[in-house]
Amino acid sequence: MDRANILLVEDDKEIARIVRDYLVHQGYGVTWASTGQEGWEDFQKCCFDLALVDLMLPEMDGLTLCKNIRLSSEVPILMISARQEDEYIVKGLNIGADDYITKPFSLTELAARISSHLRRYHWHSAQHQVTQQLRFSSGLIIDVEKKAVYLDEEEIILTSKEFSLLILLARHPERAFTKQELYEHVWQQTDTEGNNTIQVHIKSLRTKLKENMRNPKYIKTLWGTGYRFVGEPLS
Missing domain, CATH: 1.10.10.10 (Winged helix-like DNA-binding domain superfamily/Winged helix DNA-binding domain)
Structure with missing residues (x-):
């Protein structure tokens, strides 16, 4: 299996450096973004297998970033934060995060959770390939790969x-x-x-x-x- 690519969105430079260096040493490809907006832009430009998202981020908060990622992709999302209140954990999980880890955390625990989520994600992806066409009974076809739309077999330009x-x-x-x-x-x-x-x-x-x-x-x-x-x- 090719190495997994991870998006790390963390505004604390020291924490980001430690996490990034550790994960790279574990064999992962890591892209680091220091703001929520930067993380969202990176996510749309590259293919990632998992996202690590801090809750408190400048420009775009972690909850909004998590929601945007989930609307676009089924990749696992792990939220990381110093906030331990149940309401924040529930909010994160309700908008699409798969897991929540609170600071301070051990790097070995983080790596174990990442490995577990990646195994499930890759297995699920292999079993359920994402369809490249969305078809509807009214004659509408959306070709995701070609970014083309057809209505009653006639292409409509969007x-x-x-x-x-x-x-x-x-x-x-x-x-x-x-x-x-x-x-x-x-x-x-x-x-x-x-x-x-x-x-x-x-x-x-x-x-x-x-x-x-x-x-x-x-x-x-x-x-x-x-x-x-x-x-x-x-x-």
């Missing part, structure tokens, strides 16, 4: 942001997304009051998908909240 919105919604059917969540995940920026970017892009996306607003096949508006994907997948 902008990169429209495609990112559609694939995010379609991969998480029936999940309610707020406009803020969609904006921060796709645009990688903090949403500001009065920003109507999401509404404009959703309207354009619906037009291209030939949506009937009164009886939507794909994107349902949750008034006062955001949007939800309601397309019926083909088994």
Whole structure:
């Protein structure tokens, strides 16, 4: 098996150096980011097998980073923090983290947890290959690898942001997304009051998908909240 690549997001330089050097010595590839925003950008640029995310981070906090990673990938996420209160542990696990380790921790324990999660992740990945096409009963096909979308066998041309919105919604059917969540995940920026970017892009996306607003096949508006994907997948 090729060596696993780990994303380490930690703003404490001394802790980051110690953890990085230890994991490299254990045979892992390690990319270190010192802010949540930097970690999110690194995650989108490279392929990682596991993420180690500190809870308290500048620019983008660890909980938000964890949520963004989980919406994009099934890689194991281990949160690390000095906070030991149950509410923080529960929040981290509820938004998609797989494990939580509190500071100070032993490097051998950290390595054991990483190894355990990687074994399960690689086994699961081998058993359940991620499909490269999402197909729906209404004639919609999303080709993930080619980044192409077809409706009734005719390709429809989407902008990169429209495609990112559609694939995010379609991969998480029936999940309610707020406009803020969609904006921060796709645009990688903090949403500001009065920003109507999401509404404009959703309207354009619906037009291209030939949506009937009164009886939507794909994107349902949750008034006062955001949007939800309601397309019926083909088994």
